[in-house]
Amino acid sequence: MDQRFPPSHRLHHGRDYSRVFNRQHKAAGRHVVVLLRAREERALDARLGIMVAVKTVSTAVRRHQLKRWVREFFRTRLHEVVRGYDVVVLFRADPPPEGHQLLSDEISALANKALATKPQGQSRSRDGGRRPAPARQPTGAP
RNA sequence: GUUCGCCGCCAGACGGCCGCGUCCGGCGCAAGCCGGCCGAGGAAAGUCCGGGCUCCACAGGGCACAGUGGCUGGUAACUCCAGCCGUCUCCAGUGGCAAGGGGAUAGGGACAGUACAACAGAAAGCGAACCGCCUGCGCCGGGCAACCGGCGUCGGUAAGGGUGAAAAGGUGGGGUAAGAGCCCACCGCUCCGGCCGUGAGGCAGGAGGCAUUGCAAACCCCACUGGGAGCAAGCCCAGACCGCGACGAGGUGCUGCCCGCACCGUCCGAGCCGCGAGUAGGGUGCAUGAGUGCCAGUGUCAACGCUGGCUCCGAGAGAAAUGGCCGUCCUCGACAGGACCCGGCUUAUCGGCGGCCUUUGCAC
RNA sequence: UGGAGGUUAGUGCAGUCAGCAGCAUACGGGUCUGUGAAUCCCGCGACGUGGGUGCAAUUCCCAUACCUCCAA
Numbered sequence: 177m178d179q180r181f182p183p184s185h186r187l188h189h190g191r192d193y194s195r196v197f198n199r200q201h202k203a204a205g206r207h208v209v210v211l212l213r214a215r216e217e218r219a220l221d222a223r224l225g226i227m228v229a230v231k232t233v234s235t236a237v238r239r240h241q242l243k244r245w246v247r248e249f250f251r252t253r254l255h256e257v258v259r260g261y262d263v264v265v266l267f268r269a270d271p272p273p274e275g276h277q278l279l280s281d282e283i284s285a286l287a288n289k290a291l292a293t294k295p296q297g298q299s300r301s302r303d304g305g306r307r308p309a310p311a312r313q314p315t316g317a318p
Numbered sequence: 319g320u321u322c323g324c325c326g327c328c329a330g331a332c333g334g335c336c337g338c339g340u341c342c343g344g345c346g347c348a349a350g351c352c353g354g355c356c357g358a359g360g361a362a363a364g365u366c367c368g369g370g371c372u373c374c375a376c377a378g379g380g381c382a383c384a385g386u387g388g389c390u391g392g393u394a395a396c397u398c399c400a401g402c403c404g405u406c407u408c409c410a411g412u413g414g415c416a417a418g419g420g421g422a423u424a425g426g427g428a429c430a431g432u433a434c435a436a437c438a439g440a441a442a443g444c445g446a447a448c449c450g451c452c453u454g455c456g457c458c459g460g461g462c463a464a465c466c467g468g469c470g471u472c473g474g475u476a477a478g479g480g481u482g483a484a485a486a487g488g489u490g491g492g493g494u495a496a497g498a499g500c501c502c503a504c505c506g507c508u509c510c511g512g513c514c515g516u517g518a519g520g521c522a523g524g525a526g527g528c529a530u531u532g533c534a535a536a537c538c539c540c541a542c543u544g545g546g547a548g549c550a551a552g553c554c555c556a557g558a559c560c561g562c563g564a565c566g567a568g569g570u571g572c573u574g575c576c577c578g579c580a581c582c583g584u585c586c587g588a589g590c591c592g593c594g595a596g597u598a599g600g601g602u603g604c605a606u607g608a609g610u611g612c613c614a615g616u617g618u619c620a621a622c623g624c625u626g627g628c629u630c631c632g633a634g635a636g637a638a639a640u641g642g643c644c645g646u647c648c649u650c651g652a653c654a655g656g657a658c659c660c661g662g663c664u665u666a667u668c669g670g671c672g673g674c675c676u677u678u679g680c681a682c
Numbered sequence: 683u684g685g686a687g688g689u690u691a692g693u694g695c696a697g698u699c700a701g702c703a704g705c706a707u708a709c710g711g712g713u714c715u716g717u718g719a720a721u722c723c724c725g726c727g728a729c730g731u732g733g734g735u736g737c738a739a740u741u742c743c744c745a746u747a748c749c750u751c752c753a754a
Contacts, residue, residue, distance in 0.1 A: 178489080179336060179337070180336090180337065180338090181337065181338065182338095182350085184349085184350090186637085187637075188636095188637065188638095189637080190637080192637095193637085225637080227637095227638090235363095235653095235654070235655090236363090236654080237653095237654050237655055238653055238654095239655095240640095240655065241641085242640095243644075244338095244640090244641045245641085245642080247337090247338085247641080247642095248336095248641065248642050248643090249642090251336085251337065251338095251642090252336080252337090252642085252643095276642080
């Protein structure tokens, strides 16, 4: 199985994040919130974005470490599970210092939970209602 | 003796698998793939100072404002560093000083002016008499008298008591009715000239009997320094849209004000406000520099230079790269992640290594 | 990257040219009432930390920690 993590597997622009926030499958856990949004084609690779606020984690070293943990889990396992989706992992609290495995389990559970929910729209932007909602239903997800 | 004198260095190691970023080479129409090199710190941090570099008139004058404040040196520069001076303090030492050692030190000016000094105390800043001490005078009492005691009063007096953080030079002696720099010695202070030192200052001498209280990290005065913005600075390439309405004679370049200068504009209208619309792509700046280490010579107490030779110099992203798992070992691994770049300061930090001490420090 | 401000009682705030630490509310006790609230009286409790200046520091200065806000 391909476990690489090229630039095409990442979210690069603020617009990409905004798209995920506008219409997403959401599941919140103890430490993170997982947001999913279907891409145009099912066959497209999943893309990952990670958000860690300075307020939730104060030191830069810890923020980098958390991002690396999430990336590692996405690269090895989560990538195949959420194929065809854009994923944003938003931290809401700092996990325990040695909580790498714990965090991976939490994200895995939240991703599956989010796939099972209906997409929620946030039509606060001016083009929110213009788009005819091309997102497919999550019932088709594996 | 749990961060124990001074100086310097390191920041778990090795192996395997998977993975990330720039660059180079190869392949591919392209997306990308394969291989290779390299890939965070001593603080990268806080942003407390100082520069470099850019653009704004190559940067102007004055006020305001801000900063600095012993001297000399170092440095590109500094609120940095070194040495020295003064002051305070501790140790040691002495009969007492002095010589010696450690530590702290934002340390110009208080006859330019203003403000403040609570409480206590008689008096606290155009200097003071509460208790005392003393001469004289009056009254009373005692005594033959000299005189003694008490009370009152006009004065003298800063030695003693008491208050205070601070009471007007200090100590000792002389002197006096009692006292007092009133006089004398030493110390201190002020002034004068002399010598030494680049200087801050130091040394001894002479003169003056000596009301200059403290506070300027209160305002202030003096001297010196400071133009503004910041790599999202700035430069280049490519590309899109450049419409409507209101106000409008000034606007912008420096922040508060004045002057000066430059540019744009004064109804064919700069600018600004409210909408609408569009773009937010690439390159450069972007890393070889006030560089690093060693050796030799040389200047210096030192900080730090100078000359010559050799050596090492390899992060440069653009939502943003150093990680995960497994194994072995040990002393079980701290604080912590570049974003234009340097020099300092400050703060965080499990530990380990080396050097220097005939000066054994720093604290108890 | 550049700049501004704040930290005082459990909570929200006063306290400018230094000598007292205050107000409201909350809390505890009492008063009142058949009970509770309101009222009235009493009480409890604080200057972020470390240095410096000064006789004396919440106040002035320096450093530090944390928080908030602004501009691009």
